[in-house]
Amino acid sequence: xxxxxxxxxxxxxxxxxxxxxxxxxxxxxxxxxxxxxxxxxxxxxxxxxxxxxxxxxxxxxxxxxxxxxxxxxxxxxxxxxxxxxxxxxxxxxxxxxxxxxxxxxxxxxxxxxxxxxxxxxxxxxxxxxxxxxxxxxxxxxxxxxxx
Amino acid sequence: xxxxxxxxxxxxxxxxxxxxxxxxxxxxxxxxxxxxxxxxxxxxxxxxxxxxxxxxxxxxxxxxxxxxxxxxxxxxxxxxxxxxxxxxxxxxxxxxxxxxxxxxxxxxxxxxxxxxxxxxxxxxxxxxxxxxxxxxxxxxxxxxxxx
Amino acid sequence: xxxxxxxxxxxxxxxxxxxxxxxxxxxxxxxxxxxxxxxxxxxxxxxxxxxxxxxxxxxxxxxxxxxxxxxxxxxxxxxxxxxxxxxxxxxxxxxxxxxxxxxxxxxxxxxxxxxxxxxxxxxxxxxxxxxxxxxxxxxxxxxxxxx
Amino acid sequence: xxxxxxxxxxxxxxxxxxxxxxxxxxxxxxxxxxxxxxxxxxxxxxxxxxxxxxxxxxxxxxxxxxxxxxxxxxxxxxxxxxxxxxxxxxxxxxxxxxxxxxxxxxxxxxxxxxxxxxxxxxxxxxxxxxxxxxxxxxxxxxxxxxx
Numbered sequence: 001x002x003x004x005x006x007x008x009x010x011x012x013x014x015x016x017x018x019x020x021x022x023x024x025x026x027x028x029x030x031x032x033x034x035x036x037x038x039x040x041x042x043x044x045x046x047x048x049x050x051x052x053x054x055x056x057x058x059x060x061x062x063x064x065x066x067x068x069x070x071x072x073x074x075x076x077x078x079x080x081x082x083x084x085x086x087x088x089x090x091x092x093x094x095x096x097x098x099x100x101x102x103x104x105x106x107x108x109x110x111x112x113x114x115x116x117x118x119x120x121x122x123x124x125x126x127x128x129x130x131x132x133x134x135x136x137x138x139x140x141x142x143x144x145x146x147x
Numbered sequence: 148x149x150x151x152x153x154x155x156x157x158x159x160x161x162x163x164x165x166x167x168x169x170x171x172x173x174x175x176x177x178x179x180x181x182x183x184x185x186x187x188x189x190x191x192x193x194x195x196x197x198x199x200x201x202x203x204x205x206x207x208x209x210x211x212x213x214x215x216x217x218x219x220x221x222x223x224x225x226x227x228x229x230x231x232x233x234x235x236x237x238x239x240x241x242x243x244x245x246x247x248x249x250x251x252x253x254x255x256x257x258x259x260x261x262x263x264x265x266x267x268x269x270x271x272x273x274x275x276x277x278x279x280x281x282x283x284x285x286x287x288x289x290x291x292x293x294x
Numbered sequence: 295x296x297x298x299x300x301x302x303x304x305x306x307x308x309x310x311x312x313x314x315x316x317x318x319x320x321x322x323x324x325x326x327x328x329x330x331x332x333x334x335x336x337x338x339x340x341x342x343x344x345x346x347x348x349x350x351x352x353x354x355x356x357x358x359x360x361x362x363x364x365x366x367x368x369x370x371x372x373x374x375x376x377x378x379x380x381x382x383x384x385x386x387x388x389x390x391x392x393x394x395x396x397x398x399x400x401x402x403x404x405x406x407x408x409x410x411x412x413x414x415x416x417x418x419x420x421x422x423x424x425x426x427x428x429x430x431x432x433x434x435x436x437x438x439x440x441x
Numbered sequence: 442x443x444x445x446x447x448x449x450x451x452x453x454x455x456x457x458x459x460x461x462x463x464x465x466x467x468x469x470x471x472x473x474x475x476x477x478x479x480x481x482x483x484x485x486x487x488x489x490x491x492x493x494x495x496x497x498x499x500x501x502x503x504x505x506x507x508x509x510x511x512x513x514x515x516x517x518x519x520x521x522x523x524x525x526x527x528x529x530x531x532x533x534x535x536x537x538x539x540x541x542x543x544x545x546x547x548x549x550x551x552x553x554x555x556x557x558x559x560x561x562x563x564x565x566x567x568x569x570x571x572x573x574x575x576x577x578x579x580x581x582x583x584x585x586x587x588x
Binding site: 321322323325327328329330332333336351361362364365366367368369370371372375419426427 | 468469470472474475476477479480483498508509511512513514515516517518519522566573574
């Protein structure tokens with residue numbers, strides 16, 4: 001019998017972050033000003049790790065040298081607009097683990113309506129001796145919690 | 148005599164938007180929190196049209212039905228971090244004109260250092276009768292000013 | 295028998311808005327960057343009206359000429375700092391109704407800890423014929439719902 | 442001969458911070474959403490110290506224990522609205538030095554038009570041993586540069 005690999009979706013844990021759109025998140029056209037979507041996406045990214053039991057970045061800085069998960073690439077496709085009063089759901093998962101980065105993905109909906117899809121590459125950021133940011137190998141302790 | 152198309156770069160007008168990074172633009176890691184880059188990218192997009200002589204969106208709404216240039220896709224690659232006190236330059240151009248959209252691109256630098264590169268698809272947004280947003284054909288009056 | 299006015303606090307309806315502080319709301323010192331408190335205060339102000347049954351500003355613009363509740367004065371006292379992961383409660387009330395303005399107040403806490411207190415003067419904003427903003431008399435329909 | 446104190450205005454150095462209002466700084470009513478004014482006020486506060494030769498907060502943290510100038514009180518009066526395309530000037534000064542705090546004031550104008558006036562109390566923030574923020578005595582080195 002042939003070995004069938006598990007479908008990737010089997011492994012991908014999904015955690016939902018919810019937010020409500022406020023009046024001030026909208027621009028003169030009355031719709032969400034797009035940088036605010038990235039504000040919520042970043043919150044959804046952090047929320048994912050919190051729900052997986054990853055502690056505050058101050059704590060991981062002390063234990064693992066990880067100061068956060070800086071973004072190195074984002075590709076986002078905006079499908080429908082949103083406005084104040086809307087509740088949005090950010091279904092968040094880690095689609096791929098690489099040696100020194102990971103792919104985090106978001107599917108954002110208002111009820112049945114797709115608002116946007118986003119796929120990012122992030123790193124676990126540490127510091128060089130001179131303070132500059134560098135990509136650390138993905139810490140197994142963190143990966144284990146998130147799978 | 149053969150018709151030789153002008154190289155794309157000949158046609159691509161480039162306009163630079165400058166900003167200074169402020170303390171509050173930075174996160175607890177001391178570097179620019181990435182949604183702020185999109186804030187400046189949106190300002191650079193608008194600045195491009197202003198410098199080309201495109202009037203306020205209230206005016207184009209009245210004359211052409213154009214209420215703005217909503218984003219439909221963005222792909223951004225972050226190369227180096229920035230922090231407060233830095234002056235950033237956003238070299239902005241329109242890389243491609245399509246029938247109902249256009250590709251706007253940004254190369255962001257601090258002096259000689261590349262900070263990020265971004266390529267977006269935007270539309271000229273109008274309204275359906277029920278108020279929903281729709282993509283208008285690129286208005287020739289605007290395209291002519293921007294080339 | 296003498297007419298005794300009801301104490302002001304008897305009439306003051308209080309509605310609580312909750313928010314969670316995100317990583318990106320904090321500055322390089324690791325604490326909430328203060329303009330974000332005003333972002334939430336504005337959301338708490340709108341939330342108050344929503345909970346009282348006041349419709350969207352587009353609707354009140356059509357029915358009453360009210361386009362929103364612009365701020366004319368704010369006095370805010372910051373008592374304790376907050377950081378990401380905190381849940382904040384904004385206890386919101388209208389402390390005083392004047393003929394063309396009202397006083398909205400916020401007491402912001404994290405559990406038992408007082409974070410800040412804010413008192414604002416806002417107006418119900420309408421438009422002059424030339425588009426400029428003006429203060430409308432407080433609409434009785436709105437006041438009635440909010441008391 | 443009687444000792445005559447110099448009038449306070451003689452000592453108050455004024456430094457102007459300039460910003461341009463962007464499309465995304467405005468709300469659905471088409472005017473600046475007020476938390477953005479506080480974003481610029483905070484930038485104007487920092488700009489004041491930069492122009493007086495005060496180094497980055499990382500440097501003052503190392504030399505003086507000062508991690509920044511957290512806000513403890515703000516009173517702001519909004520007089521006229523602003524919209525995208527406007528250039529605003531924030532005339533910034535330190536109105537009063539106290540032993541453990543100072544009063545910083547802003548007069549914000551667009552050309553001849555007064556937009557807002559703001560008066561704040563800030564401290565020079567340091568850390569308790571447990572990390573909590575505390576007000577430091579005003580460092581004479583900083584005060585001298587700013588007068």
